[in-house]
Amino acid sequence: MKKQLLTLKAMTAGIIMLTHSTDAFAQYNGPTANQITIVSEVLENGKDDQYVRLIGTVKEQISEEKYTFVDATGEIRVEIDNDEFKAPVNHKTKVEIRGEIEKDYMESAEIDVEAVIIQE
Numbered sequence: 001m002k003k004q005l006l007t008l009k010a011m012t013a014g015i016i017m018l019t020h021s022t023d024a025f026a027q028y029n030g031p032t033a034n035q036i037t038i039v040s041e042v043l044e045n046g047k048d049d050q051y052v053r054l055i056g057t058v059k060e061q062i063s064e065e066k067y068t069f070v071d072a073t074g075e076i077r078v079e080i081d082n083d084e085f086k087a088p089v090n091h092k093t094k095v096e097i098r099g100e101i102e103k104d105y106m107e108s109a110e111i112d113v114e115a116v117i118i119q120e
Contacts, residue, residue: 035052035053036050038054038071039054039075046109048103049100052099054111055095055119057070057071058080065079077110078110078111078112079111079112080113093118097116099112100112
């Protein structure tokens with residue numbers, strides 16, 4: 001019985017340590033390897049599912065969750081869920097967008113945006 005109780009405690013401790021250790025990784029906000037930071041690089045060399053972090057403006061809304069994003073190097077279509085806008089944004093608001101490149105066969109690349117951060 002003691003052995004089973006010790007095993008249960010060890011498993012519980014292991015689960016707690018595992019869940020807390022992954023939380024630390026989820027909080028990282030710095031650059032990652034092979035991360036793209038400008039639109040022209042996305043268009044020229046971006047790969048499907050590659051992570052991007054771009055700074056620019058949302059030029060216009062194309063449809064409900066599709067927008068044109070612009071930086072100094074070009075423009076690209078982005079998909080932004082409405083709940084990602086934490087504050088009002090217009091065509092003059094400088095923002096950072098974080099997300100992944102979506103490249104479908106015979107279509108131009110677009111960014112599936114996971115976060116919109118207003119720059120000051």
